[in-house]
Amino acid sequence: MAEDKTRASDGQSISKAIAVLRAIADHPGSSLGELAKATGFARSTVQRMVSALNAEGLVTKNAGHQGVFLGMELARLGAKVNLNARSLLMPLMEDLHRKIGDNIDLTTLDEGRAIVIEQIASNEDIRVISFVGREHAIHCTANGKAHLSQLPRDQALALLRERGMPKMTPNSITEPERLMAQVEAFRDIGLFIDREEFGDDACAIATTLPDIGGRKLAISIAMPRARFQRREEDLKAALLEFRRNVIASFGSSI
Numbered sequence: 001m002a003e004d005k006t007r008a009s010d011g012q013s014i015s016k017a018i019a020v021l022r023a024i025a026d027h028p029g030s031s032l033g034e035l036a037k038a039t040g041f042a043r044s045t046v047q048r049m050v051s052a053l054n055a056e057g058l059v060t061k062n063a064g065h066q067g068v069f070l071g072m073e074l075a076r077l078g079a080k081v082n083l084n085a086r087s088l089l090m091p092l093m094e095d096l097h098r099k100i101g102d103n104i105d106l107t108t109l110d111e112g113r114a115i116v117i118e119q120i121a122s123n124e125d126i127r128v129i130s131f132v133g134r135e136h137a138i139h140c141t142a143n144g145k146a147h148l149s150q151l152p153r154d155q156a157l158a159l160l161r162e163r164g165m166p167k168m169t170p171n172s173i174t175e176p177e178r179l180m181a182q183v184e185a186f187r188d189i190g191l192f193i194d195r196e197e198f199g200d201d202a203c204a205i206a207t208t209l210p211d212i213g214g215r216k217l218a219i220s221i222a223m224p225r226a227r228f229q230r231r232e233e234d235l236k237a238a239l240l241e242f243r244r245n246v247i248a249s250f251g252s253s254i
């Protein structure tokens with residue numbers, strides 16, 4: 001029982017220390033009194049937390065400056081963080097695949113190219129084929145449209161004009177302004193669809209994801225046209241739920 005109380009006390013102290021760190025990050029140079037007001041803790045508690053954090057180099061009181069600042073040890077620790085979108089998202093992608101069973105592509109925008117960085121193949125005999133390293137055409141794929149929505153309009157238009165918009169199928173949109181009107185119309189919903197625009201009998205739906213490690217990300221589900229038309233509403237709901245789960249797990253960007 002005593003051990004349980006000690007663990008609870010330690011956990012509370014850690015939580016308070018983190019709250020103080022966040023308050024300092026939001027208001028660098030704050031006094032102990034200002035930090036107490038920001039955190040809701042007693043001034044004596046803040047003073048104790050700051051002293052402990054200062055001893056570890058996590059906060060500092062700069063000579064000649066009043067107030068408390070984040071310490072260089074935080075910068076050193078932060079530099080060790082390697083945010084791997086593939087590793088972070090794979091468990092959620094596997095959950096999505098168990099529900100859907102068709103091809104899932106995770107892409108990133110790399111120098112104007114939508115590149116597959118992780119992929120789970122379809123369970124179906126008739127499927128849309130993809131692979132890690134594949135480039136999705138920026139103008140006529142669901143992932144490409146999702147990535148265009150992540151860019152300022154003028155930058156997206158410049159990218160389309162630079163890379164060109166070849167007509168891959170009769171459904172391909174080849175005018176930059178027309179395509180961006182479609183992208184912008186669906187940006188708030190967060191879903192982007194390729195209805196046989198890249199390849200005959202192949203459809204896909206994508207959504208954008210929060211940035212991870214500074215990388216712009218999108219995820220899509222692709223399948224033959226007949227199956228896509230039959231399951232479209234389920235696919236929309238599954239992707240939006242996936243996006244909500246990613247935000248719940250990692251925030252709006254990390």
